[in-house]
Amino acid sequence: MHPAPSVIIFTVLTGLGFGFITWLGIGMPEVMGKSAFITYFGAFALSVIGLISSTFHLGNPKNAYKSFSQWRTSWLSREGWLAVATLLVTGLFAFLLIFFDKNLQILGYISSVLAVLTVIATSMIYIQIKAVPRWSHRSVMFYFITVSLAGGAILAGQHKPALVLTILAVIVQIVTWKIGDGRFKESGSTMETATGLGSIGKVRLFESPHTGDNYLLKEMAYVVGRRHANKLRALTLLFMGVIPAVLLLLSNGNTVALVLTAISHLIGAFASRWLFFAEAEHVVGLYYGKR
Amino acid sequence: MTQLPQSTAKKLGLVIDLDTCVGCHACVTSCKGWNTENYGVPLSDDDAYGANPIGTFLNRVHSFEVQPEATGGCGSSAQTVHFPKSCLHCDDAPCVTVCPTGASYKRQEDGIVLVDEDACMGCGLCAWACPYGARELDSDSGVMKKCTLCVDRIYNENLPEEDRQPACVRTCPAGARHFGDFADPESNVSKLVEERGGFELMPEQGTKPVNRYLPPRKKDSWDSANNNVLPLNAISQEPKGFLKWLDSALGKV
Structure with missing residues (x-):
């Protein structure tokens, strides 16, 4: 997406x-x-x-x-x-x-x-959105809640809850990635079910409807930058998890540390949310031979 | 509005014959033509004569290559299938229920899924919800466009009766597209589905599409054991009698 x-x-x-x-x-x-x-x-x-x-x-x-x-x-x-x-x-x-x-x-x-x-x-x-299997799972709800509450706790200067929720948010994030990676396969949608031609054999795209781009491809078959996914996942864990956790552990609720923690959390949250969209694949990509 | 009707009196939709479709894109062109001049805002094109033309279409023809398993019934040669795709007017249309403004709706009387462009805010959520890519946000007008099943043709008494069908069906030179009521078991479309084993696209998505596709018919195969077409025999014969004499006499000249 x-x-x-x-x-x-x-x-x-x-x-x-x-x-x-x-x-x-x-x-x-x-x-x-x-x-x-x-x-x-x-x-x-x-x-x-x-x-x-x-x-x-x-x-x-x-x-x-x-x-x-x-x-x-x-x-x-x-x-x-x-x-x-x-x-x-x-x-x-x-x-x-x-x-x-x-x-x-x-x-x-x-x-x-x-x-x-x-x-x-x-x-x-x-x-x-069932058509985006990576999103279509309850774990996504816990991901949104934990990131929101962890960030809120940092801004509210709630030292201990912030630490606990930061760790929890990272765990939920990793679990969400793990589950998300297998969701497309679990959805059961393939080029064969998309075209209904699976009873004949293996399907591949011969010709796209148009030589140019279209709204569907721009909006739902986004592939740019997916190859950087692993680097971005590491950055997410670093900025949303490791740096805030270390800062919260070492500082004792002083303001400078909290501000730095909040900035780090925000950078991590943006990386995480970028991945949330960029890594999500829509089943319509199957009609274009793109996954 | 965005609650789906419990049931619809009619289930209007299309049957698309993948055996007959030759991939000429006439349906794409006629669809774009009719729907640019009639219901709703025009289907825009950006950079139409430039290097990166891009436009809104309600119907697109994909072409796929299908490679049978080596032991499959159709032999082992790959076949090309042209595959027109437009809105399937699903019974359980996920695009309708996600709409926040009430612009998307499914009609109780005939099951057609439509967009009220005056209520659409162009959030694009319905296009995300559709697994088939049947909805496109028009970049010029900013509202969602989709197949209307030519609702402004099929009931239009100003048109001659033979024109009261969707533009794509009317124009198809191969007769690969059929329009009718799936709620009526005696309709042309219901019978076609029955006879030819019409199927749904992506049934696992749970959208209960109304439109059906007919599979390509089985291909002939030369290596089949019960192939009883014999090679042609030579039909030239040696001439006899007078013609034999003439032939040899002329040969000596």
């Missing part, structure tokens, strides 16, 4: 922002007044920049408001509702904290639950 920058920025930043909101909502750390303003400003900035970025991959953004209408069947629609609900509840919770020093904790808890549900909805957008 084509790793569109807008979608990568969207999923990474919104995941990070909503992970941050999750920790803030349960009072870790407890913020009031000015500190509440700074932390919530950061969380909102990340989430909103991410959400705005998501509109850049739309062909016809003037109809974006209609995406709230199909929550009964569409995970993208549900994600929209949950994101807006999260931001509204969090906004109210933060408003009371910042301007009235009032901690209405129940709102905080609701914002945390909504933030996690939003990240789950994001993951479901990918999990529901």
Whole structure:
């Protein structure tokens, strides 16, 4: 699948922002007044920049408001509702904290639950796509949640949870890769089932429909850079796992170390999310002899 | 809107005969022509006369080479199969349920899967959901384009009756494309599927496509044991009588 920058920025930043909101909502750390303003400003900035970025991959953004209408069947629609609900509840919770020093904790808890549900909805957008076997697996949900919560814990300065979640996120990441690598085969789709000609024999592409490129090939048969996958996997593990873990172990929650940890996590998360798209293969590639 | 209907009164779709298709791409051209001038926004082309032309098509013809197993029933020579592919109007269309805006829908009355371009925001998620590559986001208009089964022809009373079928079916010079109602067991398409063993594409994807493909017929084979076609014998004969005399006399001249 084509790793569109807008979608990568969207999923990474919104995941990070909503992970941050999750920790803030349960009072870790407890913020009031000015500190509440700074932390919530950061969380909102990340989430909103991410959400705005998501509109850049739309062909016809003037109809974006209609995406709230199909929550009964569409995970993208549900994600929209949950994101807006999260931001509204969090906004109210933060408003009371910042301007009235009032901690209405129940709102905080609701914002945390909504933030996690939003990240789950994001993951479901990918999990529901059967035509992309690598995505179509429950492990993808845990991957999105652990990356989001680990990043959120780092931003929230939660030293121990950040360390535990960073390690957990790396384990889930490795398991997701491992499962993902076998998913295409498990899907059972081959050039033989795609053409229905398997009863005659082995199928290969003789001629493509057009000599040129097309939307399907650009969007869904992305192969550029897949050969660098192993290097990028190593970089992901280094920046999302090893460096943050070492920094968290060695520092004792000092700010400079936390900032460095957050930067490293973000670089790792971007590499990981780039791979999430670039490594995912769509079954339509079979009609073009491409996998 | 994006909830799929429990069942549809009709199941309109296509049967594509892989035995008959000669790969001429006439269906591709007529589809592009009709759908650029009629329903919805035109199917755009970018850089049409340049070095990297790219455009939107609702129907594309692939060509495959199939190599039978050495012991297979068809002998061991490879065969070329031309393979037109357009929307299969699936009963369990995953492209419809993922749509966040309600632009994609499957019609209860005839099962045609359509896009309401006025509601589409061009997110492309439906194209991801389709395993067959039947949907293409038009780069010019930014909305999703797909086969409409020529919904603006098949019910169009302004057209002569013989033209009330999809443009690809109407134009096919080999008669490789057939249009009809799969819900009716007596329809032309249902009978063709029955007689020729029509099959679905990628049944493992669980989309329950309506369109069916007919497999290539078995090829003749020279090395088969029950091959009773004999080589032709020489039919030239030695002349007799007067002609024999004439032949030898003239030979001596």
